[in-house]
Amino acid sequence: MITQQENALLTNTDADSPMGEMIRSHWIPFLCEHELPAADAPPQRIKLLGEDLIVFRDSNGKLGMIDEFCPHRAASLFYGRNEENGIRCIYHGWKFDVNGSCVDMPSEPASSTIRECMKIKSYPVREFAGLAWVYMGSETPAPELPRFEWMEYPASHRHMSRWQQDCNFLQALEGEVDEAHVAFLHRRLDNPQVPKESLFGSYFQEGQAPRWKILETDFGLACGARRHVKNDQPFFWRVDLFLMPFYTMIAPSDDQNSRVWRVWIPRDNESLWSICVTYRKDGPPDAAELGLWKDGVVAHRSVIPGTTTPVENKSNDYLLDRNVQREVSFTGIHGVRGQDAVVTESCGPIVDRSREHLASSDTSIVAMRNLMLRAAREVVNGVLPRTSAGGDIYKVQSYSGLHEDPTDFDHVPGVLETIGIQTRTEKQAS
Ligand code: FES
Numbered sequence: 515m516i517t518q519q520e521n522a523l524l525t526n527t528d529a530d531s532p533m534g535e536m537i538r539s540h541w542i543p544f545l546c547e548h549e550l551p552a553a554d555a556p557p558q559r560i561k562l563l564g565e566d567l568i569v570f571r572d573s574n575g576k577l578g579m580i581d582e583f584c585p586h587r588a589a590s591l592f593y594g595r596n597e598e599n600g601i602r603c604i605y606h607g608w609k610f611d612v613n614g615s616c617v618d619m620p621s622e623p624a625s626s627t628i629r630e631c632m633k634i635k636s637y638p639v640r641e642f643a644g645l646a647w648v649y650m651g652s653e654t655p656a657p658e659l660p661r662f663e664w665m666e667y668p669a670s671h672r673h674m675s676r677w678q679q680d681c682n683f684l685q686a687l688e689g690e691v692d693e694a695h696v697a698f699l700h701r702r703l704d705n706p707q708v709p710k711e712s713l714f715g716s717y718f719q720e721g722q723a724p725r726w727k728i729l730e731t732d733f734g735l736a737c738g739a740r741r742h743v744k745n746d747q748p749f750f751w752r753v754d755l756f757l758m759p760f761y762t763m764i765a766p767s768d769d770q771n772s773r774v775w776r777v778w779i780p781r782d783n784e785s786l787w788s789i790c791v792t793y794r795k796d797g798p799p800d801a802a803e804l805g806l807w808k809d810g811v812v813a814h815r816s817v818i819p820g821t822t823t824p825v826e827n828k829s830n831d832y833l834l835d836r837n838v839q840r841e842v843s844f845t846g847i848h849g850v851r852g853q854d855a856v857v858t859e860s861c862g863p864i865v866d867r868s869r870e871h872l873a874s875s876d877t878s879i880v881a882m883r884n885l886m887l888r889a890a891r892e893v894v895n896g897v898l899p900r901t902s903a904g905g906d907i908y909k910v911q912s913y914s915g916l917h918e919d920p921t922d923f924d925h926v927p928g929v930l931e932t933i934g935i936q937t938r939t940e941k942q943a944s
């Protein structure tokens with residue numbers, strides 16, 4: 515049972531909160547390659563962890579992130595002019611570079627020295643693996659960037675997208691490691707001709723109540739769900755990964771070469787940014803697979819062009835079609851991610867976890883909450899998660915497979931090596 519105090523500790527990511535500090539100790543991805551501004555292009559607004567910020571690229575091609583509001587009298591620099599190597603405020607002309615230094619103050623006499631000591635809040639930014647990353651933490655120098663498996667493959671093997679979701683980041687993360695919901699929320703009623711291991715396949719219906727085995731690892735959690743299915747190898751395992759502080763890698767379905775990586779970044783306490791990268795290990799996706807990704811059928815969401823607002827959203831009841839709900843799908847809502855969003859948004863922007871009634875199907879969620887609570891409490895004592903150092907700690911992959919006997923996935927030879935797990939603690943077996 516989570517108390518209201520624990521719920522606040524889990525969900526508050528403001529600058530002065532333990533969870534906010536824990537997340538800020540990691541590099542944070544915030545824009546995809548197709549969204550990056552050109553040199554001297556207009557600045558872009560972005561909110562991260564409750565902070566209003568702007569992103570711009572200077573004349574030398576350097577990307578910067580600074581406070582949206584001018585330190586003079588707080589006019590928004592979103593309306594500013596991206597001039598020669600800096601953003602100029604349109605109110606009195608103060609100009610700031612990507613490092614936050616005030617480089618011009620034309621409204622003051624030449625004898626004034628106020629400019630030299632004037633700074634605007636700025637954060638270090640990097641471009642890496644097709645994403646823009648920001649470090650909002652206090653370590654100097656900033657840690658290494660994280661290195662994930664998908665970053666080893668050429669850009670032609672992947673597709674990435676970003677969208678806004680209107681709920682606390684932890685709600686969405688909980689939906690990611692919730693294997694039990696797949697049999698219901700994503701069920702198809704029209705008997706599609708798909709492989710049994712696919713998300714719409716028969717294994718999820720044959721084993722609607724999975725048995726869990728959770729491992730705590732140096733990167734976070736490996737959440738194994740075992741279904742007893744009708745097969746000569748009757749134990750179907752899916753091992754989803756939660757990587758601190760906000761990443762997930764969900765088990766592959768019928769195609770082991772097709773993979774998904776997602777990140778759930780607090781925008782503020784009641785909304786988030788999701789970035790999804792889908793990729794193939796064996797080459798570029800074909801047109802059919804790319805179409806599924808781009809059209810928000812699986813893994814991604816389609817957004818209203820020019821925005822980060824999903825087409826299926828709360829304001830239009832996610833375009834729920836009751837006829838489709840009767841005959842085609844359990845929800846009547848288009849797209850796997852849209853279906854996830856309905857349930858994680860409809861319980862309110864910050865769900866009151868003290869009112870829940872958890873069951874055995876929620877084993878991975880309890881493990882995730884405990885890990886996040888512990889990390890938030892440790893940061894108060896100056897202890898950061900190992901993941902905050904970045905680097906190769908993230909070089910792992912999720913797993914799915916059929917096994918002959920009921921042995922837990924981590925005791926089957928080769929499985930931990932396939933995932934890439936180095937160190938682990940057995941947390942729970944239910
Ligand atoms: S408010 Fe920006 S220069 Fe005055």
Ligand SMILES: [Fe+2]
Nearest residue numbers: 689700850854
């Ligand atoms: Fe889902």
